[in-house]
Amino acid sequence: MNFKMAESIRMLSKNTVKFIKSLHQKKFRNQEQKFFVEGEKSVLEVLNSDFRVELLVTTTSFFDRYSKLINSSDAQVIIATQNQLENLGQYQSNDSALAVVHMKPNSAFDFPENNFVIGLDDVRDPGNLGTIIRIADWYGIKNLVFSSQTADFYNPKVIQSSMGSFTRVKFFYAELDKVFQEWNVPVYGAFLDGENVHEMKQISQGVILMGNESNGISEELAAQVTDKVTIPGFGQAESLNVAIATAILCDNFKRLTIG
């Protein structure tokens, strides 16, 4: 272990355990304006991102492997065992690290010209939200906007299922109808009776709006949709999961942007 760092390394205290466990709940995350990230891949991604890491709970082996990266951050380092890490977080198995990280402010961004924004109207399942963030990152759609009833971005399950992509997107929570009115760009909404995305022509920008898992896009927001779009079905399944549908729309829209 690096001697210089070793001076400032602490062991895990009861208070720190209690603090980190409180961050499993949205109420305490919001109060503290902090959240946690666990597992090798996600912790490495967050250390390499513009998020500010306050605390890093790490096994000695993870610390030794990544001491250079860890030293370059301002994080307070705490050494822990695998058992302690697994007790702190949600992973069944974690022999690497867990980071406590500062939230970013909920700041609106301007519409990114000639690109797309994913809008989510009450997508409530954290696994779906995390998967959608990963898809957005794959397709280079870096901007997302969420209704207030959409799952919490900082929920540990969202962080986990985004597979590190949560570090590379911009987002804010807002009243979507007001945002769309202000932006004044095409809003593509996923409906069962819209234009077949396989038959659409070249497009250049807009919002890809996805609705709630059970109810789809709300009536109020449907009024803001300028273009209804549909994923063609060829069989008998009644619907697709919202993350699957988002992926298919992103894939078609990126194809149509270039094509």
Next chain:
Amino acid sequence: MNFKMAESIRMLSKNTVKFIKSLHQKKFRNQEQKFFVEGEKSVLEVLNSDFRVELLVTTTSFFDRYSKLINSSDAQVIIATQNQLENLGQYQSNDSALAVVHMKPNSAFDFPENNFVIGLDDVRDPGNLGTIIRIADWYGIKNLVFSSQTADFYNPKVIQSSMGSFTRVKFFYAELDKVFQEWNVPVYGAFLDGENVHEMKQISQGVILMGNESNGISEELAAQVTDKVTIPGFGQAESLNVAIATAILCDNFKRLTIG
């Protein structure tokens, strides 16, 4: 409650509880050649399918609502409470029914001319398998073939996440390399260095082969792939979830079949 049926209706016995609970495990499902299906949507789908339902554990209200459909099956009916149903299955909430159903034999099918077959090489997560079955059903790709290490089709989580689509697909488990050699059709494998699916020309039939969540397509099976294909990425995510990738390939292939 229908009088004619009421004569043959039993209450839930300890032995039946024990039997149904054993079906949570693959070992006992295989021994009994039976599995279970729970929740309103899935139970209605299985009652309307060509699966043979042996036993239907139902609340009185579900029975009353669907007595005609239930009477038309050969299922033994057992009345239970919501609590009992939730104790038997995996759903947190189930106020409808749970069915014990006969497995189908593991019979190979011929390659369906001018269509696609989804091949899965060790896709191990039951949620991914169920989601892929739902996607296959959406795209009218009714035939699937699985390596022996792929998740068990009859796992309750597969049934649940397929959202009823498990009743509408054909499948078998086999040594995939032998099957592909026999079929002698194009095998499209998802790799990171294949042809961009957005640039492919019209295609008509073949296998869409997807690999394991961590390791992708195995080396032995890669030798059977005739066409490597790639989903173009525009951002920094390293990969897509296997179910998401399956959906995007199915969507592109269906577009290219018609186009």
